[in-house]
Amino acid sequence: MNGLQSGFGAWNPIAWTLLFLGVLVIALLVRSRGRRDYKRGTGQTRVFLSGNEEPEERGGLHVRGDNLYWGMIDGLAAYYRRVRALHTGVLSDYVAWLVGALALMFVILVLVG
Amino acid sequence: MNALLVHAPVLLVAVPLLGAFAVPILGKLGRGVRDAFVGLIIAATAALAGLLAANFFAAGAVPFVYQLGGQSVGIPLLSGGIPIRILFEIDGLSAFMALITALITLTGAVFSFSYWRNRSGGTLYFSLFLLLTAGIFGMELTGDLFNFFVFLEITSIAACGLIGFRVWLRRSQEAGFKVMALYTLSGLFVLLAIGLLYSEYGGLNIGYLASTIGTGILDKVALGLLLTGLAMKAGAVPLHMWAPDAYGEAPAPMSAVLVANSQASLYAVFRIVFTLFSATVSATALGWILIVLALLTIFVGVTMALVQSDIKRLVAYGAVSQIGYMLLGVGVGLAVSAQAAPPAYGFVAIQGGLFHMLNDAACVGLLFFASGAVIRAAGTRDLNRMGGLAHHMKWTTVFFAIGAFALAGVPPFNGFASKFLIYEASFQLSPFLSIVAILSSILLLAVFVKGFQAAFLGPRPSQPVEKAPVGMLVPMAVLAVFVIGLGLFPGFFVDHIVTPAAKALWDGPAAYITTVIGLGG
C-alpha cells in the first residue's frame, strides 16, 4: 500500500523506518553496555590533536562555510575555474547562451528529424 | 457545490485575478483587511484546486474541457474542424500541477504575511503575488497555445516585478532586469513558434494542433523555438544562469513561488514533447535531448551549489539541479516510449519525474522559507559570517534539516522516494545516467551539510538574534509535514495522483485530442 515498486526494486519507507529504529535501539543497547566511569571534567575528556593538547578556549571555534570541503573544491579547481568563468553575470552572455542553444536545437532537430 | 465544481477550472484563474485587482483598493482600508482578503482569496484558490483535483482523480481522471463564453461549458464548438472559443483542458497532468501550485502559493502567501509585517508597501506585492498565481494556474490549465503565451507573459511580468520589488536593494534591480530581458526573449520565441504553427495549421488549440501536426521543417523550427524558450524558463543548464539570480534576490516567499513558476514551464515542456509534437520528431531523439539537458542540469547545478557562500544562492543552485531530476525521469520515459513494445520502466521513470516535481516543490519551498528566516535572523546572507543559529532557532533548524535531507534524497524523506524511481528506471536505460544522478545526490547532501553547518552549528552568536515568528514557522511546518508524509506514504500519492498524471503523458496524445475534437466533430 505505501511502498513503491519500480519493477526492478522496491522501497517501503515504513519498513525502512522500523528497521532504522530497530538498529537505533540496538546501537543504544550497545552504547549502554559501555564504561560508566568515563567522567567529564577530568583528563579523560581532554582533546589532543596529533599528540598536542588543544587549548580549551578554542572550543568556540566555528568552521565557516567556505572552509568546508576546500580540499574537494581545490581538487576540482580546473573544473571550477572553467564553469565559474561561464557564469559571468553579464546579460549579453546569457543571451548568447540562449541563442546558441536555439541554434544547436535547430541543428539537432533538423538533422535527427 | 456542483456549480463550483463545473466552473472550477476558470475560477482557478479568475479568483486570484479578482484578488490581484481588488487588493490595491482594499489595501487602503488597512493592513488587517488586506491580509484577511489575500488570505481568503488564496485559500479559496487552493480549495478550488483541491476540489478540482480530488473530484477529477476520484472520477477516474477522464480529461475534460471548459469552454469560455460558450452556450455550455462542455464540448467545444467546431468550425471547419477547428475548435473555436477559448478552451481550458484538464487532464491528469494539469490537475496534478494545479495541486503543486496550490500548495506552494498557499504556504507562500502565509509566509509573506509575516515577511511584510514590519515593512511598508506590501500591498502591491500581494497584488503581483496573486497575479502570478493566476498566471501559473492559467499556464497549467489552458488548452490553447495563444492563451498559454498570455499566461506565460503574465507570470513573467509578475515574477520580475516581484524579484525587483525591493527597489532599495541594488542587486534585486540587477536580477530583475536580467530575468525580465531573458523571460521576454523566451516569450518572444514562444510567440514566434505560435505564429509559425498558426500560419501552417490555422488553429491554436493544442488538441487540434496535436491531431494535425506534420513533420515538416517549419514544425521542427517551431518545436525548437518552444523547447528552447520553455527550457530557459524552467532553468535547464545551460540556460539556467538567470535562476540563481532570480531565486536568490527575490523575497524569500517569492523564491518558492518562482520554483512553482519554473515547474509550470517544465509542465509545458512535457506537454509539448508528449502531446503537441508527438508526431514531428522521433521520441527517442527528443528523449535523449531531455536526458542530456538533465545530466548537465544535475551536475552543474550541484557542483555550483557547493561553492556558493550566499545561503540563498546555495539553495537556488540546489533547486536548479532538481529540475534536472524531473527532466531525467521524463526524458528516460520519452526516450523509450517510441519502442514497439515500450518497456515498463519508461512509465516508472515518468512517475518518478513527476512525483519529484511534487516533492521538489515541498522541499525547496521549505528550504527557501527557512533560509528567509535565517537571513532575517542573522542579518546577513553570507555563510562565512553566520553561525550558531541553532541555539536560538530550534524549529527553523529542524525544518531546514528536514528540507535539506529530503532534497538530497536521504531516506525516509520524500526526495528519496521519487529519486528511487528515477534511479531504478534510468539504470535500466543506461547505468551511466543513474550513476551521475546518485553521485550528484550525494554531492547535494554535502552542499546542504555545508549550508547547515555554516548557518546553524557553531558557538552561540554574540549579537542578539531575531527569532522566526509563528507566522513563518507555520508554513514551514505545513511543508515539513508534507515532506514527511510524502516520504512515509509514497505509495498512496503515487497510486492516486502521480499515476494518472504519468498516464496522461505515457499513453500519448489520443485522449487529449479526442476530448477536444473527437466528440464535438
Add this chain to the structure above:
Amino acid sequence: MRNEMSVIVRTITRCVYGMILLFGFYVIMHGHLTPGGGFQGGAVVASAFALLLVALGAAGVKGHLNRHILQTLEEIGALAFLALGFLGIGTAFFYNLFAGTGGFFGAPAGQLLSAGTLPLMNWAVGLKVMTGIACIVIVMMVGGRKEETK
C-alpha cells in the same frame, strides 16, 4: 531642463487635447463595430495625457492628473472587466448574457448598442488602459526628474 515647453506647443496642445480625447473615446465606444476597441482607444486617450504632461510639465498637470486616483480607476476598470466575465457564469465564464436579447445592449448587430457585454468590456478595458498608461508615463517622468536633480 525647463518644466514646460514653448507657448506654441502649449497652445497647440490645448487645441488638440480635447480632440484626441474625443477620438479615443470614439474608438473605445465603437470597439465592437469597427477596428479598435478598449486598448487602442485607451492608448489614444493616454497619449493625450502624455502630451499634456510633456507640454505643461509635471507641475502643470498636478491638479489634473492625480496618480492615486488614476491607480484606483485602473483597478476599478480591471474589476469591472472581471465582473462582466462573472456575469455569464450561470452558463460559462464570459458567456455573453445580453447579446441578442433585444433589451439592454441587445440591438441587432451593427448598431451602437449591440453585442451585449462586449461594449461594456471595451469600456472597462479602455478605462484600465488609459489610466494605466497615464500612471506609467507620470511615474517615469517624475522618476526621471528626480534623477536629474540629484
Add this chain to the structure above:
Amino acid sequence: MSIGNFPFVVAALLIVLGLYALLFKRNLIKMVIGISLIETGVNLFLVMAGYRTGGMAPIYTLAPTPIRDMVLPTPQALTLTSIVIGLATTALLLSFAVFIHRHYGTLDIQEIKELNG
C-alpha cells in the same frame, strides 16, 4: 500588386537586428530597444501570417455578399495582445534601468555583474 515575401524578410531582419543589439550593445536602454525590435519583428510576422492579398478588413457587419476574402482576424488579435504585453515589459525593463542607474551609477551592462559565479 503583390508584396510577396518582402514583409517576412523585414521581420527576419528586425529580429536579427534586435538580437544584435542584445548581444553586442552595452547600454541597457539600447538592449531594451533591441528587445522591442525583436518584438516588432515577431508582430510583423504574425500580421503577415494572417494577411491575404486583396483581403478586406474582418468586420462582421461590413461583410459583402457573397463573402469575399477577408484578412484573418486571429493573428491581429494575437498581435494586439502581444503589443499590450510588450508595452508592459518595456515599461518594467525601463523602470529597472532607472533604478539600476540610481544604484550602480552606470548603464553599462558589462559593469552590472555583481550576480556572478
